[in-house]
Amino acid sequence: xxxxxxxxxxxxxxxxxxxxxxxxxxxxxxxxxxxxxxxxxxxxxxxxxxxxxxxxxxxxxxxxxxxxxxxxxxxxxxxxxxxxxxxxxxxxxxxxxxxxxxxxxxxxxxxxxxx
Amino acid sequence: xxxxxxxxxxxxxxxxxxxxxxxxxxxxxxxxxxxxxxxxxxxxxxxxxxxxxxxxxxxxxxxxxxxxxxxxxxxxxxxxxxxxxxxxxxxxxxxxxxxxxxxxxxxxxxxxxxxxxxxxxxxxxxxxxxxxxxxxxxxxxxxxxxxxxxxxxxxxxxxxxxxxxxxxxxxxxxxxxxxxxxxxxxxxxxxxxxxxxxxxxxxxxxxxxxxxxxxxxxxxxxxxxxxxxxxxxxxxxxxxxxxxxxxxxxxxxxxxxxxxxxxxxxxxxxxxxxxxxxxxxxxxxxxxxxxxxxxxxxxxxxxxxxxxxxxxxxxxxxxxxxxxxxxxxxxxxxxxxxxxxxxxxxxxxxxxxxxxxxxxxxxxxxxxxxxxxxxxxxxxxxxxxxxxxxxxxxxxxxxxxxxxxxxxxxxxxxxxxxxxxxxxxxxxxxxxxxxxxxxxxxxxxxxxxxxxxxxxxxxxxxxxxxxxxxxxxxxxxxxxxxxxxxxxxxxxxxxxxxxxxxxxxxxxxxxxxxxxxxxxxxxxxxxxxxxxxxxxxxxxx
Numbered sequence: 001x002x003x004x005x006x007x008x009x010x011x012x013x014x015x016x017x018x019x020x021x022x023x024x025x026x027x028x029x030x031x032x033x034x035x036x037x038x039x040x041x042x043x044x045x046x047x048x049x050x051x052x053x054x055x056x057x058x059x060x061x062x063x064x065x066x067x068x069x070x071x072x073x074x075x076x077x078x079x080x081x082x083x084x085x086x087x088x089x090x091x092x093x094x095x096x097x098x099x100x101x102x103x104x105x106x107x108x109x110x111x112x113x114x115x
Numbered sequence: 116x117x118x119x120x121x122x123x124x125x126x127x128x129x130x131x132x133x134x135x136x137x138x139x140x141x142x143x144x145x146x147x148x149x150x151x152x153x154x155x156x157x158x159x160x161x162x163x164x165x166x167x168x169x170x171x172x173x174x175x176x177x178x179x180x181x182x183x184x185x186x187x188x189x190x191x192x193x194x195x196x197x198x199x200x201x202x203x204x205x206x207x208x209x210x211x212x213x214x215x216x217x218x219x220x221x222x223x224x225x226x227x228x229x230x231x232x233x234x235x236x237x238x239x240x241x242x243x244x245x246x247x248x249x250x251x252x253x254x255x256x257x258x259x260x261x262x263x264x265x266x267x268x269x270x271x272x273x274x275x276x277x278x279x280x281x282x283x284x285x286x287x288x289x290x291x292x293x294x295x296x297x298x299x300x301x302x303x304x305x306x307x308x309x310x311x312x313x314x315x316x317x318x319x320x321x322x323x324x325x326x327x328x329x330x331x332x333x334x335x336x337x338x339x340x341x342x343x344x345x346x347x348x349x350x351x352x353x354x355x356x357x358x359x360x361x362x363x364x365x366x367x368x369x370x371x372x373x374x375x376x377x378x379x380x381x382x383x384x385x386x387x388x389x390x391x392x393x394x395x396x397x398x399x400x401x402x403x404x405x406x407x408x409x410x411x412x413x414x415x416x417x418x419x420x421x422x423x424x425x426x427x428x429x430x431x432x433x434x435x436x437x438x439x440x441x442x443x444x445x446x447x448x449x450x451x452x453x454x455x456x457x458x459x460x461x462x463x464x465x466x467x468x469x470x471x472x473x474x475x476x477x478x479x480x481x482x483x484x485x486x487x488x489x490x491x492x493x494x495x496x497x498x499x500x501x502x503x504x505x506x507x508x509x510x511x512x513x514x515x516x517x518x519x520x521x522x523x524x525x526x527x528x529x530x531x532x533x534x535x536x537x538x539x540x541x542x543x544x545x546x547x548x549x550x551x552x553x554x555x556x557x558x559x560x561x562x563x564x565x566x567x568x569x570x571x572x573x574x575x576x577x578x579x580x581x582x583x584x585x586x587x588x589x590x591x592x593x594x595x596x597x598x599x600x601x602x603x604x605x606x607x608x609x610x611x612x613x614x615x616x617x618x619x620x621x622x623x624x625x626x627x628x629x630x631x632x633x634x635x636x637x638x639x640x641x642x643x644x645x646x647x648x649x650x651x652x653x654x655x656x
Binding site for chain 2: 097
């Protein structure tokens with residue numbers, strides 16, 4: 001799998017909850033998901049973060065998915081040892097989410113998204 | 116490789132890679148979990164390892180893995196594929212044959228799912244093996260197990276246990292091979308040390324008794340002592356022990372040996388544990404030894420240090436280093452007894468054994484001094500190294516008549532006929548003098564007692580001489596008297612003889628006259644002349 005960049009589209013997911021009861025509305029999210037090949041775990045993680053972004057961070061996120069098999073040097077750069085790893089670059093503080101992102105509560109907490 | 120903090124795990128790992136890269140042309144990867152590449156390079160620079168240079172030459176790669184626990188949320192199943200990719204990338208980028216992971220403890224601290232970690236680490240070990248790289252994985256010491264998580268020791272082929280113990284305020288590092296699959300390895304603990312050259316291990320058992328034996332003899336610096344040692348001194352490459360109580364002149368004698376060695380143009384290494392170089396030089400000047408000259412000429416080198424400065428291994432290693440550097444033909448250790456203060460007696464004696472063997476193997480004459488404590492047996496060293504010694508000189512003080520004097524004798528000297536005499540040992544302005552001691556009915560006489568005895572004997576001798584003179588005079592007087600008597604007797608005899616001769620003449624004259632008158636009478640009587648001439652003849656006769 002190649003690196004794919006999924007820009008937030010102005011998809012009409014008028015989720016009022018995400019906007020109103022979410023975090024500071026103007027905050028722009030820079031997320032980076034590192035995966036190791038197309039393992040079921042990787043696929044699961046990609047799907048999950050995509051879904052969260054599409055639901056709660058419409059129009060204010062930038063998600064980059066990087067396959068470490070293709071760009072192994074990125075692992076060193078980003079201090080990755082575990083796959084999959086989702087890194088929240090901004091807003092600060094920087095957070096790392098490791099695993100297949102099945103525990104949504106922790107993700108919401110870490111991304112400061114109030115469901 | 117496991118061990119507690121500060122026992123040299125990281126260092127051994129770095130040395131493994133640096134030596135691999137420089138000596139065996141095997142590039143290596145260092146995966147640091149605890150230090151950044153810069154910190155690591157800085158820390159090992161003091162040991163002479165140039166990590167940056169090796170990285171530039173693509174012989175070494177350092178990857179710092181940073182795990183910040185509080186940034187991490189675990190949100191489900193994961194694996195360490197990221198680590199595998201990083202390792203694989205680092206290995207492939209320089210074609211590494213060696214890898215060091217220092218240490219996996221950080222992974223356990225950063226990630227909470229131990230079950231995943233354990234299975235992933237097993238996979239990691241297998242994976243490294245498949246990649247054909249030799250891996251050193253450092254781990255912290257656990258309680259009851261070699262490693263804290265009890266995992267690495269079972270997965271690895273070889274387990275090295277590093278230990279850093281403090282005995283009597285002096286620390287010694289030790290190394291032990293706990294297991295090594297497919298080899299018969301030494302199972303003992305071996306002391307090792309870290310100095311500016313990296314890690315050095317001196318296995319006790321590696322030395323064998325196979326050294327050469329020289330027949331060359333070298334002087335020990337005191338002619339009388341050389342004479343006692345079969346006339347030529349000690350064998351080159353032999354070990355000489357000078358033992359004695361405090362203040363009997365061990366150091367002075369050792370300095371004579373150093374002086375003699377330098378006079379021959381050979382180098383001498385003097386390891387002093389009690390006096391500084393300046394103090395020794397000053398003190399030796401007082402007995403007429405100018406050692407400064409040899410120091411200036413570069414033939415004599417002092418290594419003065421407190422024995423407690425280092426552990427025994429450190430001492431041994433520093434001596435090794437000095438010997439390799441300086442190439443002396445005589446090494447003096449003054450005194451060896453002080454090694455006990457850096458360790459236990461058995462450690463010190465095993466260390467001495469290795470030192471003596473090491474020097475013997477290099478054909479270096481060794482002179483050791485041993486301080487006998489008061490009350491201790493004289494013919495015994497505290498380190499029990501007497502069996503290692505080829506020539507043993509015993510210096511003892513002889514206390515008599517309110518005086519303390521020094522005596523010297525040879526306890527043993529292998530391979531030569533040596534004197535069995537006790538000699539008095541004098542420290543003079545001109546150096547050491549050995550004189551004969553008096554062995555009287557009261558025992559050994561030394562010092563002023565010896566002088567008194569000498570005076571006494573001289574007086575007796577003078578008396579005897581006088582007696583002889585007197586007897587001689589008497590003899591000649593007697594002779595004279597006898598001769599005078601003889602002269603008197605001879606005179607008497609002469610007188611008697613003359614008197615008697617006179618008588619005889621008188622008698623003869625009388626007889627003649629008698630004959631004459633008889634003839635005259637016969638003639639007057641007209642007697643027959645026949646009978647008368649016969650009687651006449653008789654008378655004439």
